Amino acid sequence: MAAFRDGIRMAMRGEVVEVRDFAPATTLLDWLRLARRRTGTKEGCAEGDCGACTVVLGRERDGRLVYEPVNACITLLGQADGAEVVTVEDLGAADALHPVQAALVAHHGTQCGFCTPGIVMSLFALAHDGGAPSRQQVCDALAGNLCRCTGYRPIVEAAMEACAAPVADAFSAREAETLALLRRIGAGPGAFCGGERAFFAAPASEDELAALCLAHPDATLVSGATDVGLWITKALAPVDKIVWLGRVRDLDRIEDGEGELSLGATVTHARATPALAAIDPDLGELMRRFGSRQVRTAGTVGGNIANGSPIGDLPPALIALGATLELRKGDHIRTLPLESFFLAYRKQDREPGEYVRRVIVPKLGPNDRFRAFKVTKRFDEDISAVMMACRVTVEDDAVTAARVAFGGMAGVPKRAAHVEEALLGSSLGEGTSWRRAADAVSRDFTPLDDHRASAAYRSQVARNLVIKAMAEIAGAPSSATRIAGWREAADAAE
Structure with a gap:
C-alpha cells in the first residue's frame, strides 16, 4: 500500500492534526473525549438519535466552505479525514x-x-x-x-x-484560510492506516477503491456509517477492515439529465434532496423525514441501498420510479434493475469485491403520477413501519401502467405485482376499482411482525395507502389526507 498515506489528516482550530495509530472502528466521539479531552461533546444514546454528541465537520462544497452537523457517536474517526472538526469548545x-x-x-x-x-x-x-x-x-x-x-x-x-x-463569527472571518488549509490536507493520495489484517482505508479514486475491494473482499464498505456505526456501538461487532468511500472522487456526482437523474453512491441524502424533490414533491417530503439532519448529512444514497434494509425508505420510492443500479468489480461495470438487487433479508445481488457505483432514476412523464408515504410511530426521525410508493400512468381517466413498491412488508423492498395488475384499467372516478387493488396487497405480502408493527397493522396500513394514493391522484387534496398538510395549516395559523 505504498501509494497511500499512512495517516489521516484533519483541521482543528486552524492547525493540522494527523493521526496514524488508531483502531479502525474508533468513533470520532471516543477520540475527541479520550484522546483530545474534548469532553463538552456528550455520549447519550450511542446510536445517532439523541444528538448530544453532535459536532460539525467543515468541508469544501462547490468552492465554498460548508459546515455540516454529524453524530460523533456513530461517525468513525477516519471519516474526519480532510475535514475541519469543530466542537463546542471551539465556539x-x-x-x-x-x-x-x-x-x-x-x-x-x-x-x-x-x-x-x-x-x-x-x-x-x-x-x-x-x-x-x-x-x-x-x-x-x-x-x-x-x-x-x-x-x-x-x-x-x-x-x-x-x-x-x-x-x-471567527469561522466566517477565516473562511478563506480554512479553505486553503482543507485543500492542502485533502490533496494527494488516499489513506491506508493499519496492516493487512486490520485497517482503515480512505481511497481517493475509483481505481484505488476497486483494487482495495478485490484485495480485501471481506472488508466493510462504509459511506456515512449511519448503519455500520450501530454495528460497532450497539452490536459490539468486530469490524477490523474498513474501506471508507467518502474521499473517492466522482462517486459523489449528481448528473441531472433531461429524462433521468444519476446519483453517485456517496451522494448524501441532504445533497440528493433538491434533485429528488424536483422529480416530485413527495420525494422531497420523504427525504425531509429521512432521519435527522445529522443523519441526512452523513448517510448516502448508495449506503441506503447497499445495506439491504427491508425498509430502507429510499429503495421503494426508487423501485416505483423504475431505477437502475450500477455496480463495479475490478474493471467490470454492470447494471441491473434496482428491484433485482434485493434477493432476501440482508442478501443482495452483489459479488465479493463488488460495490455500488451509482443509481439512475427515470423522471416522470407528462401522464405519470407519483405518490410516496412513510408511516412511523413518531413523525420525525423514525424508521418506517410501512413505506409505500407508486407511479401510475393515467390516460383518459384510466390507469394504463403501474409500478407499486413497499418497504417494511417483507424481508426486502419489493414490488406489489398483484396490486399493479389490479390497478391496470381502473378508473380514477371509480373507487371500487381502487379497493380491488388494495385487497390485492394480501396476495403480494405476508408482512413482517416485529416491535415496530404487527403483521395485521402493516396489512391494513398497506391497503389503506393504496386507496389514499389513488384518491389523491384522482383529485383529493393532500391537506385532507396527510399529517403534513395539517401541520402546515397549523403553522400558517400561528
Missing part, C-alpha cells in the same frame, strides 16, 4: 459567547445542560447556512436533538433569533 472566545450560545442563555434554553452542546452545534451549522430560516426549518434542524428538561419553545426562539441573519 466561544475567552471574553464572549458565540451568538448561538448567547441566544440560548438569553432565552433560558437550557436546564441540565447535557443535551446543550449538541443543540449548540446543530444551531451553529444552521446559522452558517445563511439566510433567515423559517420556524419549520428550525424544527427540522433540531429534529435530531432531544431535550428532556427544557422543552423546545425557548430553544426554537433562541434559534430564530441567532439565525435570523448570516452569522458573523
